[in-house]
Amino acid sequence: MRRWSVALASAAAAVTFVCTSPGFAQAPQGSQAPVKIGVLADLSSVYSDIGGTGAIEAVKMAIEDFGGEVLGRRIEMISADSLNKPDTASAIARQWYDSDGVDMIIDLPTSAIALAVMELSKDRQKIVIVTEAASSDITGKRCSPFTAHWTYDTYANAHTVGSAIVKQGGDSWFFITADYIFGHSVERDTADVVKANGGRVLGSAKAPLNTQDFSSFLLQAQASKAKIIGLANGGADTINSIKQAAEFGIVAGGQKLAAMVMFISDVHSLGLKTAQGLVVTEAFYWDKDDKTRAFGKRFYERTKRMPTMNQAANYSATLHYLNAVKASGTKDAKAVMDKMRATPIKDMFTDNGVLREDGRMVHSMLLLEVKKPEESKGDWDLYKVLAEVPGDQAFRPLKDGNCPLVK
The missing domain is CATH 3.40.50.2300 (Response regulator)
Structure with a gap:
């Protein structure tokens, strides 16, 4: 041993x-x-x-x-x-x-x-x-x-999830964004994808990292009438955003949530009843x-x-x-x-x-949909694999990154 x-x-x-x-x-x-x-x-x-x-x-x-x-x-x-x-x-x-x-x-x-x-x-x-x-x-x-x-990275997630949602009709967006480099990058990269695919960005609200109360940000998103509320955050911030959006009846009112950076642990914490139907991207899925x-x-x-x-x-x-x-x-x-x-x-x-x-x-990156409760066969059976996106399509081309190491 x-x-x-x-x-x-x-x-x-x-x-x-x-x-x-x-x-x-x-x-x-x-x-x-x-x-x-x-x-x-x-x-x-x-x-x-x-x-x-x-x-x-x-x-x-x-x-x-x-x-x-x-x-x-x-x-x-x-x-x-x-x-x-x-x-x-x-x-x-x-x-x-x-x-x-x-x-x-x-x-x-x-x-x-x-x-x-x-x-x-x-x-x-x-x-x-x-x-x-x-x-x-x-x-x-x-x-x-x-x-x-x-x-x-934010580019890959934006292109994998953002383009899929816009092509499905989600062509107007409002972002709730974690107010530091990561959140700003998610919003920027996703907004670029939305606009490139013919969509519009109606606004955004910046939330401090580790915020417990998202009510004011969700009310702004709700008032925007955007079809898609993009969550440019991660971890517990994403979980709290989704839980509180359900309490406000945002999804029931016709708007949809797009979690740009979401993890299997987030879905497990939320439960399938709350998270079902969310389209997310991950680099790895255990099943x-x-x-x-x-x-x-x-x-x-x-x-x-x-x-x-x-x-x-x-x-x-x-x-x-x-x-x-x-x-x-x-x-x-x-x-x-x-x-x-x-x-x-x-x-x-x-x-x-x-x-x-x-x-x-x-x-390659995985485009995933959170299962409905009746579709799951076990505690961690949480995703349906919609597509496996090749790496050269998911990640930013080398020539477009402005990395000074690339000649």
Whole structure:
């Protein structure tokens, strides 16, 4: 049985996990420093369900499956709560890079945090893999040679869901938008899709992150008479928006909700009676095929929940990173990133993934519809797969991102 040794680092409120089962060779000391991964997540706030401890568990699974060591070095994982504050996250990342020997940071729950840590990683020439934050600027004008953006982004979600809804007749929109980089990116990218397909945007209301009361924003949306109320938010904010919209009778009154960034954990929290009929996009669904079901079952055995796409992405990205370290024969960030770009991603997350020079991991996206209660066969049987959209159709073309790395 594997045993995980735990050490608390009070300054960063971090936990270090080191796999020390008898089957793993003990890495030499001194110059053979461990390969160290930092999981910088939301463990206590609005995005804790879609990443949180499940994201940490997914990274642990990847380290275990890889074997616990690489290049004769043990693999360690350290984790901390970002508190969804860019300054807190930057301070933790700076300590990890400068003092704690962290080679790669993964997760990063908000776009503001991701962009701040990306700047640090570029300065230190250390790797960042963004699995949770969604702004398309991460691989656009703010791209970095040391960053990979793994799961989804606002451009892909807008094009997958937004275009489908407009083509179905939802041609007038009002947005309720999380008032920071992520929400603004979702609104911008979706509005572009709506207009490109002949629709109109009638207005928007900006809501602070982690808002509990959406009544004033919903009343503005209701008064706009827009056919579609676009929820440019995520996590608990999306859940609260949908619950309170039901209380206001917005859907019963003829308007429809479009959740631009929604997760299986959100649908599970809402219940099928409330969420049924919503059209969403995700990068991963546990019940898609045999590989996803096998991973979902293993994850469920450890957490008693099915994985979100972000949690599945943490497993996929960690394994791809470790394979690149092994294949390149070094943990040097540039060499490892080069190997990650040169190697196709074929795993339980995707069988057609490619990491581009702008940092975007391109893969197919799923267009999904939330099932009616009578259609579901179990607690986590929540989606019907409407379409699998190829990555080159879902994600922004390389030439259009204005990434300075792209010539």
